[in-house]
Amino acid sequence: MTSPLRRRNRVLGLSMLGVAGLMVGASFAAVPLYRVFCQVTGFNGTPQLGGPAAPGAPAGERSVTVRFAAATAPNLPWRFAPQQVSMPLKPGDQGMAFYEAENQAATPVQGIAVYNVTPEVMGAYFHKTACFCFDAQTLQPGQKVDMPVTFWVDPAMFEDPNTRDIRSVTLSYTxxxxxxxxxKAGVLASAGPHVGRLGAAP
Structure with a gap:
């Protein structure tokens, strides 16, 4: 027969293993859960994804300027830049912009993009409906591609005291x-996956 002390030790040991397993699981789930939270709330400049199409701008609505920024990690031998510096857009109307990427290496290289918007408070009002982010792209040596993105800004931004005076929004890809x-660069938690892909045209 198992002694009460041995039984208690076994129960305690199994309990400790269970707690350790839960802690490991929670650590792996932290980044995806934080990302979902950012997508739902627009926290940390995460654009809203999916949902309804652009509703169309209300009559007489003023425009905001959408600016475009691009960067590449130091270990990625690509040239990556927006094809337009900025564009005016009436909240409620759909916009479309293009980025361009070129592999400057002598071998095929794969890259993957993440994005964000600033000011961060605009994350709840900036909707991306299709883009190239979070899709691995492999470019052949010297290959150049156009990468489109479609988006709209929610007119409700003008009803929010935190955003109604904003006149410029920047969409950034890295x-x-x-x-x-x-x-590792600390940008993944504040980004979100895309909905729909327009693709990269050679």
Whole structure:
């Protein structure tokens, strides 16, 4: 027969293993859960994704300026830049912009993009409906591609005292070799996956 002390030790040991397992699981879930929170709330400048199409701008609505920024990680031998510096957009109307990427290496190189908007308070009102982010892109040596993105700004921004005076929003993309690189750089938690892909045209 098992002694009461041995039984208690076994129960305690199993309980400690269970707690350790839960802690490990929670650590792996922290980044995806934080990302979902950011997507739902627009926290930390995370654009809203999916949902309804652009509703159309209300009559007489003023425009905001959408600016475009691009960057690449130091270990990615690509040239990556927006094809337009900025564009005026009436909240409620759909916009479309293009980025361009070129592999400057002598071998095929894969990259993956993450994005964000600033000011961060605009994350709840900036909706991306299709883009190239979070899709691995492999470019051949010297290959150049156009990468489109479609988006709209919610007219409700003018009803929010935190955003109604904003006249300019910046959409930024950064290309990394891998998502692990993006996570190490500390940008993955504030980004979100895309909905729909327009694709990259050679």
């Amino acid at each position: 290309f990394f070799r891998t998502l692990d690189d993006a996570q």
